Amino acid sequence: MIATNREQSGKPATASTKRRSVFLATAALLWADRRARIGIIMLGAFLAVYLFAPWIAPYSPTQGVSISMHGPTFRNWLGTTQSGQDVLSQLIWGSRVSLSVAFLVGIISTILALTVGLIQGTVGGITDQVLGFVSNVFLVLPGLPLIIVVAAYAPARGLSVIVVIIAMTSWAWGSRIYRAQVISLNQRDYVTAARLSGDSNLRIMFHDILPNMSSLVAAHFLGACMTGLLAESGLEFLGLGNPNVVSWGTMLYWAQNDNALPLGQWAWIVAPGLAIALFGMTLALINFGLDGISNPQLREANR
Amino acid sequence: MRYLITRIALLIGTFWVASTIDFLIPRLMPGNPAADMMAKFQQNGDTLSPSAQHTLAVMLGLTHKTLWSQYTTYLWQVIHFNFGRSYTYFPFTVTSEIFHALPWTLALVGLTTLLSFSLGTGLGVLASWRRGGRLDSWATPVAMFTSAFPYFWLAMALLYVLGYLLHAFPLTGAYSSSLNPGWSFAFVTSVLYHCILPAVTILVSSLGGWLLTMRNNMLTTLREDYVLLAQAKGLSEAKIAIGYAARNAILPNFTGFAMALGFVVGGSLLMEVVFAFPGMGYLLYNAAINQDFPLLQGIFVMIVACVLLANFLADLAYFILDPRIRRSLKGGQRA
Numbered sequence: 001m002i003a004t005n006r007e008q009s010g011k012p013a014t015a016s017t018k019r020r021s022v023f024l025a026t027a028a029l030l031w032a033d034r035r036a037r038i039g040i041i042m043l044g045a046f047l048a049v050y051l052f053a054p055w056i057a058p059y060s061p062t063q064g065v066s067i068s069m070h071g072p073t074f075r076n077w078l079g080t081t082q083s084g085q086d087v088l089s090q091l092i093w094g095s096r097v098s099l100s101v102a103f104l105v106g107i108i109s110t111i112l113a114l115t116v117g118l119i120q121g122t123v124g125g126i127t128d129q130v131l132g133f134v135s136n137v138f139l140v141l142p143g144l145p146l147i148i149v150v151a152a153y154a155p156a157r158g159l160s161v162i163v164v165i166i167a168m169t170s171w172a173w174g175s176r177i178y179r180a181q182v183i184s185l186n187q188r189d190y191v192t193a194a195r196l197s198g199d200s201n202l203r204i205m206f207h208d209i210l211p212n213m214s215s216l217v218a219a220h221f222l223g224a225c226m227t228g229l230l231a232e233s234g235l236e237f238l239g240l241g242n243p244n245v246v247s248w249g250t251m252l253y254w255a256q257n258d259n260a261l262p263l264g265q266w267a268w269i270v271a272p273g274l275a276i277a278l279f280g281m282t283l284a285l286i287n288f289g290l291d292g293i294s295n296p297q298l299r300e301a302n303r
Numbered sequence: 304m305r306y307l308i309t310r311i312a313l314l315i316g317t318f319w320v321a322s323t324i325d326f327l328i329p330r331l332m333p334g335n336p337a338a339d340m341m342a343k344f345q346q347n348g349d350t351l352s353p354s355a356q357h358t359l360a361v362m363l364g365l366t367h368k369t370l371w372s373q374y375t376t377y378l379w380q381v382i383h384f385n386f387g388r389s390y391t392y393f394p395f396t397v398t399s400e401i402f403h404a405l406p407w408t409l410a411l412v413g414l415t416t417l418l419s420f421s422l423g424t425g426l427g428v429l430a431s432w433r434r435g436g437r438l439d440s441w442a443t444p445v446a447m448f449t450s451a452f453p454y455f456w457l458a459m460a461l462l463y464v465l466g467y468l469l470h471a472f473p474l475t476g477a478y479s480s481s482l483n484p485g486w487s488f489a490f491v492t493s494v495l496y497h498c499i500l501p502a503v504t505i506l507v508s509s510l511g512g513w514l515l516t517m518r519n520n521m522l523t524t525l526r527e528d529y530v531l532l533a534q535a536k537g538l539s540e541a542k543i544a545i546g547y548a549a550r551n552a553i554l555p556n557f558t559g560f561a562m563a564l565g566f567v568v569g570g571s572l573l574m575e576v577v578f579a580f581p582g583m584g585y586l587l588y589n590a591a592i593n594q595d596f597p598l599l600q601g602i603f604v605m606i607v608a609c610v611l612l613a614n615f616l617a618d619l620a621y622f623i624l625d626p627r628i629r630r631s632l633k634g635g636q637r638a
Contacts, residue, residue: 137317140565140614141320141324141607142565142568144573148587148591150328153596173559230453230570234454234573237576261462272456276452277453280452281447288447
């Protein structure tokens, strides 16, 4: 009975096990790298803060809880803002907006890069050249000035506009790498074998080519997340975001506007900036491990 | 030659696309921001002369002319780099404001980027050569940390510690306000003194990226057979590291230059706001805050032009450094 079951669902089962094993192997290699392991643990910590913000944060991020503008104390570990809000609670709640923007930009940018790169790599010819020109244009187009111009015109300064534009200006590098990888993988023996055995192009793409690009896809995703976080916080720092949202960028905006540094409330400025830098370092550490997967020569060196 | 022609075509094509995007942004915004904006300007209309209002209307696309004729007028403006008068700095023209700000940014960002590129690449070569050595084990993690710093935040931190607390550096501007701009000794030293913190900000935030990419490229290159051959031939370590490995490992840094430059430019623009440094970033910030649209359009076109030219120069350097490209061009096969 069991044997027949296995036979009936034979082909899909092996294919999905194979695919899962490629991902598992990637994950295992990543975990084996000391730097990537530290990065994954740090990412876990950030995600925990993100998910459990309401339970971790000692106070409300928007209500005044103490006298304004005092430095770190036992009650307010990172001091308070001009309006007496607790900086630590703002930092914890702010991770929700900041990290959401980062991940959204990462997802949209990766999808754009994959779509363009895969089309270029598989179709070739004139389509490849046209898309190549488009990605070259977006590669050199300076993202932040464009975002600032758009934000200055935008009637409602919502996060969605910002997310879409950052993603639009950050996919090009990824598509270039994916295109090269698809062309290279297309010439491998196992892809030729799949093609000769009559597999459709789509099946080859999703079963044979994409799983073998997973480390490259993840690397671009992490890079785009960082771009998104930096661009968003920069824009909010300039006051071009929505200043009423609590995020790491708006914290820096209010801290700068309320003269936190001259008045000695250094923690208000140091904390959100450090959070951004630490998150960036987390992604960089994981990226180091991913580099080692796509390029084994780096792997031994990083151990 | 074909490589050069492709590059120049790409340069012009990209500039055209960027200018078109600049033209479309105010016309593509959801709702009707142009009309809202006009209403807002007309409410406090005493600040705007009728002719300025007309220019604003034309720029925002609120005329009865067709989109196409607006577009050709706009392209004519771009080619002549004439964007009319700025609202914020009335009666000065956009062009004159930009040409006052541009040299500051070009000098500061240009020089520090060159410095950071050479230093970072050099350190990357050293770190990879002594892999796991003392330099590698502290410089690489530090580079990972510093390269994730937001430029404007590092600028604020430096300003606080070295400016407010230690009074070692001036707080704002690019020169002491008591001096008249000119080529006097006092003025030049004042400028250099004011530029130290901004330059350090760019250096610290951008150096790590160059170091990390160069280190990884080197680690790949050092495994190549020709490096082994060079070692077998008994060449000196310095010669192998620089003449054989680094020469090849540096090439991806040039192809990645476009992306890296984007980060540096964006970061520097924000940093200028913190230091109130009178360059393009500070001007862009003021234009955005005051909704000075002619200035905004002009600055964007200018920044794009500068970034494109810098990328073109990086492509030229790549062309000179990589003999494979030169040779394949002579054969006329691949580019």
